[in-house]
Amino acid sequence: MPDCANSKQTRYTDGDGNVYEVFWLEGERGFENGIRNMESWTRTPPGWVLHDNGYCTWESEPPPRPWLNTEPQQDTTIEAIAPPSPTTTQPNIAGAGVASAGDGGGALFILLGVIGAAGYAFYQQKFGKTDEQLAADNYHPMSDAPALPVAYTDEHLDHIYGRGAYPQYQGITEPSPWPLPMSPPPPPPGSTYIPPVESTDFPTGGAGGGATPVEPKQAFEQQWLPAPPQGYFLEDESILSNSSQARCIVRDALKAGISRNFLLNHVFKVSKNTRKHELLNQLIASVEQERGYE
Numbered sequence: 527m528p529d530c531a532n533s534k535q536t537r538y539t540d541g542d543g544n545v546y547e548v549f550w551l552e553g554e555r556g557f558e559n560g561i562r563n564m565e566s567w568t569r570t571p572p573g574w575v576l577h578d579n580g581y582c583t584w585e586s587e588p589p590p591r592p593w594l595n596t597e598p599q600q601d602t603t604i605e606a607i608a609p610p611s612p613t614t615t616q617p618n619i620a621g622a623g624v625a626s627a628g629d630g631g632g633a634l635f636i637l638l639g640v641i642g643a644a645g646y647a648f649y650q651q652k653f654g655k656t657d658e659q660l661a662a663d664n665y666h667p668m669s670d671a672p673a674l675p676v677a678y679t680d681e682h683l684d685h686i687y688g689r690g691a692y693p694q695y696q697g698i699t700e701p702s703p704w705p706l707p708m709s710p711p712p713p714p715p716g717s718t719y720i721p722p723v724e725s726t727d728f729p730t731g732g733a734g735g736g737a738t739p740v741e742p743k744q745a746f747e748q749q750w751l752p753a754p755p756q757g758y759f760l761e762d763e764s765i766l767s768n769s770s771q772a773r774c775i776v777r778d779a780l781k782a783g784i785s786r787n788f789l790l791n792h793v794f795k796v797s798k799n800t801r802k803h804e805l806l807n808q809l810i811a812s813v814e815q816e817r818g819y820e
Contacts, residue, residue, distance in 0.1 A: 757795030
């Protein structure tokens, strides 16, 4: 192992202000310690520090340890600035009975403190309030408490859960855990509610006989318009079948008075002088013959 006599010690401060002492052995770093400041370096000879940590051995006469040495030793292996020596207190040349200037300043502060305490006690006695009473006068328990959330009454809950829209739910004090039904509730007894009537080709009306027929053109538009983007299906089987969709469309169109060009351009969406144009003409002729329009 290396000789502990070839050891030394240095100190440095990093960029963050941290102070470290480094122990070297034959020019190579052994280890380092973080210390409080530049004056807190280890006074033990670096050879003993490295020896105690198993880095080297003494091949020559080792220096005495500090606790075995009765005389102060100046370690010449420290490369950093040596710590300043403590300031020597000068003897009191005026005699032990004379107080220094610092002692006089401390006595003045003590005297001022005594005067202030006496004045405060006199003020408290005169106005008859103790420290506890003064603290109670200035105490506001809710002064620094955070604001409480808005409290919802039963009226707010009625609005939130829509109880006004459902009379059968009136009077409950807490929301139901089950979801509300999607369909509206049944009408109450004696209601004048009349369900809507779907459009039809037949006359509708009340007992008085006032019939209001639905116009065939309106029924055609509700049933078949708007047409698909490519138009309705139209092929040979549309003519051969007696219940094909195309035949039903042509029947409703003839009943509603829909023109041939409207069927061509907006319902079946075919071009003139094409195969489908010819099929449409045949289908119209077949329906007209069927309905006796010849």
